[in-house]
Amino acid sequence: MATIRLTAAEATIRFLAAQDTEIDGKRVPLFGGVFAIFGHGNVAGLGPALQAAGRALPTFRAHNEQAMALAAIAYAKTHARRRMMACTSSIGPGATNMVTAAAVAHVNRLPVLLLPGDVFADRRPDPVLQQVEHFGDPTISANDCFRPVSRFFDRIMRAEQLLHSLPAALRVLTDPAECGPATIAFPQDVQTEAHDFPASFFARRLHRIRAPEPDARDIADAGEALRRAKRPLLIAGGGVKYAGAAAALGDFAQRHGLPVVETQAGKGSLSWDHAWNMGAIGVTGSAAANALAEKADLVVAIGTRLADFTTGSRALFAQARLVTLNVAPFDAAKHGALAVVGDAARGLVSLDTALGDWAAPATWTRRMAPAIAQWNATVARVTAAPAPVALPTDAQVLGAVNRAIPHDGIVVCAAGGLPGELHRLWRATDAASYHLEYGFSCMGYEIAGGLGAKLAMPRREVVVLVGDGSYLMMNSEIATSVAMGLKLTIVLLDNRGFGCINRLQQGTGGAPFNNLLDAAAPPVDFAAHARSLGAEAMVVDGIAALESALPAALHAKRTTVLVVATDPQAATQEGGAWWDVPVTAVPRDAAQKCARAAYETRRAGVAT
Numbered sequence: 001m002a003t004i005r006l007t008a009a010e011a012t013i014r015f016l017a018a019q020d021t022e023i024d025g026k027r028v029p030l031f032g033g034v035f036a037i038f039g040h041g042n043v044a045g046l047g048p049a050l051q052a053a054g055r056a057l058p059t060f061r062a063h064n065e066q067a068m069a070l071a072a073i074a075y076a077k078t079h080a081r082r083r084m085m086a087c088t089s090s091i092g093p094g095a096t097n098m099v100t101a102a103a104v105a106h107v108n109r110l111p112v113l114l115l116p117g118d119v120f121a122d123r124r125p126d127p128v129l130q131q132v133e134h135f136g137d138p139t140i141s142a143n144d145c146f147r148p149v150s151r152f153f154d155r156i157m158r159a160e161q162l163l164h165s166l167p168a169a170l171r172v173l174t175d176p177a178e179c180g181p182a183t184i185a186f187p188q189d190v191q192t193e194a195h196d197f198p199a200s201f202f203a204r205r206l207h208r209i210r211a212p213e214p215d216a217r218d219i220a221d222a223g224e225a226l227r228r229a230k231r232p233l234l235i236a237g238g239g240v241k242y243a244g245a246a247a248a249l250g251d252f253a254q255r256h257g258l259p260v261v262e263t264q265a266g267k268g269s270l271s272w273d274h275a276w277n278m279g280a281i282g283v284t285g286s287a288a289a290n291a292l293a294e295k296a297d298l299v300v301a302i303g304t305r306l307a308d309f310t311t312g313s314r315a316l317f318a319q320a321r322l323v324t325l326n327v328a329p330f331d332a333a334k335h336g337a338l339a340v341v342g343d344a345a346r347g348l349v350s351l352d353t354a355l356g357d358w359a360a361p362a363t364w365t366r367r368m369a370p371a372i373a374q375w376n377a378t379v380a381r382v383t384a385a386p387a388p389v390a391l392p393t394d395a396q397v398l399g400a401v402n403r404a405i406p407h408d409g410i411v412v413c414a415a416g417g418l419p420g421e422l423h424r425l426w427r428a429t430d431a432a433s434y435h436l437e438y439g440f441s442c443m444g445y446e447i448a449g450g451l452g453a454k455l456a457m458p459r460r461e462v463v464v465l466v467g468d469g470s471y472l473m474m475n476s477e478i479a480t481s482v483a484m485g486l487k488l489t490i491v492l493l494d495n496r497g498f499g500c501i502n503r504l505q506q507g508t509g510g511a512p513f514n515n516l517l518d519a520a521a522p523p524v525d526f527a528a529h530a531r532s533l534g535a536e537a538m539v540v541d542g543i544a545a546l547e548s549a550l551p552a553a554l555h556a557k558r559t560t561v562l563v564v565a566t567d568p569q570a571a572t573q574e575g576g577a578w579w580d581v582p583v584t585a586v587p588r589d590a591a592q593k594c595a596r597a598a599y600e601t602r603r604a605g606v607a608t
Contacts, residue, residue: 037088262281293317305439540564
């Protein structure tokens with residue numbers, strides 16, 4: 001057997017560079033590259049190995065370990081899980097910085113390979129710099145924090161273990177049902193140790209993402225449930241995008257007369273003006289979608305994990321029978337559903353065949369056109385430019401951006417109040433055009449996520465919408481975007497703090513506390529800060545100024561930041577559904593008593 005003598009680090013990089021995937025019939029590298037911030041724990045091992053790899057596996061330098069992992073996750077999301085990236089860090093805070101990102105990938109079912117450096121396997125110099133010592137278990141290091149937020153975890157104690165660990169990690173990363181973060185903790189001494197690896201280990205491998213057919217018996221049961229339904233409804237989740245099932249969904253809905261509503265992850269599966277698209281569902285949903293959900297007697301949930309924002313904390317369509325089509329058995333079995341386990345695209349084709357010429361009753365579908373027309377009128381009204389003297393709302397800002405962004409542009413956002421406004425109001429054009437991280441609702445994802453999206457689709461304009469709170473948490477990848485020549489347009493909405501949580505605080509009976517900056521707090525010069533990171537930046541005063549500045553920003557060659565002040569108290573009231581946020585059971589004032597009474601009333605009507 002032919003062998004190649006390599007260090008463990010060299011073997012890892014050579015193996016990753018040899019993995020391919022298939023996109024639209026074309027064979028391309030599975031890994032788009034490696035984000036690396038070097039420190040002790042990876043600079044002497046993985047560092048030289050990455051340098052030697054060159055263009056075979058490009059290395060990108062970021063400014064924050066969490067941000068680089070978030071960018072890698074966004075890259076995979078933009079590629080619909082067909083391509084991915086790896087990230088490597090030092091052994092201490094560099095490694096633990098990536099734990100939050102691992103949770104983002106875990107919740108959102110997105111692939112990323114994390115290669116944090118680790119302490120010495122031989123323990124001779126223990127405790128080393130940045131080592132976290134467990135007094136009763138010397139096998140534990142800081143990297144054990146990754147265990148609960150990884151779909152695969154291993155620690156390489158001998159170089160030859162890579163022969164089993166790397167293929168096992170790739171199996172998880174490319175499995176549509178198990179997909180999520182894989183963490184391989186890599187002790188710094190092991191990285192530099194040599195082993196005679198089989199040459200066959202580095203042969204090029206093609207990973208075709210599986211698209212499993214659902215069981216014919218489950219399809220028959222689901223078809224029968226649909227035929228009996230008088231008021232059926234389809235929910236499109238992120239699995240529709242990852243399966244490439246958007247076109248199949250549109251055809252299925254039109255052929256069988258089925259209204260479609262979209263989760264945050266599924267938004268864009270159908271164009272906003274598709275005849276059967278009723279818009280967003282749930283806590284941040286459209287009035288049209290939620291009205292149908294409340295009346296539906298059958299809900300077919302496709303590729304969604306049915307989180308509380310989708311189900312209205314299990315109250316929105318509790319009266320309906322639930323059918324799920326999901327590639328992951330874990331998600332398909334939720335809420336006592338009739339579970340159909342399989343690929344979304346293949347499942348829709350099979351279900352279409354089972355239904356034949358059946359279509360939903362006209363008495364149900366005739367509700368759709370007036371409902372969505374009324375909602376579209378609402379969207380136009382709440383996103384219209386305000387009077388020049390008024391402080392704009394988030395909705396009015398995103399309306400201006402939506403009108404200006406190119407048809408194939410990509411909007412990126414994450415936590416706070418903006419995702420709710422976007423889910424309700426943004427007019428998405430295709431599956432890639434709407435990029436929201438709302439599974440883990442991670443503040444700080446926005447700019448890093450925009451970087452990853454732009455790296456994945458450099459020819460499409462990427463617009464990041466970010467609040468001042470998230471911006472202050474993580475903005476370092478502005479500098480990375482400038483250095484890499486990956487131009488972003490960033491619209492920064494400054495409401496002087498955490499406006500979304502301030503509104504929630506008051507909505508649950510609390511007094512405003514510790515969320516908004518008071519008048520005595522000095523203003524932050526966000527434009528000057530962005531310029532210091534290498535971006536172009538300017539402050540715009542109101543919607544008219546924003547609309548005037550957007551064309552130049554969108555056509556600029558360098559990352560451009562537009563800062564606009566917004567109203568922290570205003571939020572779109574139209575649409576939406578109940579969200580279970582507990583209220584104190586020992587109210588101390590009238591506001592808390594009122595909030596508690598309302599909470600008890602709503603909670604009493606929810607089935608457990």
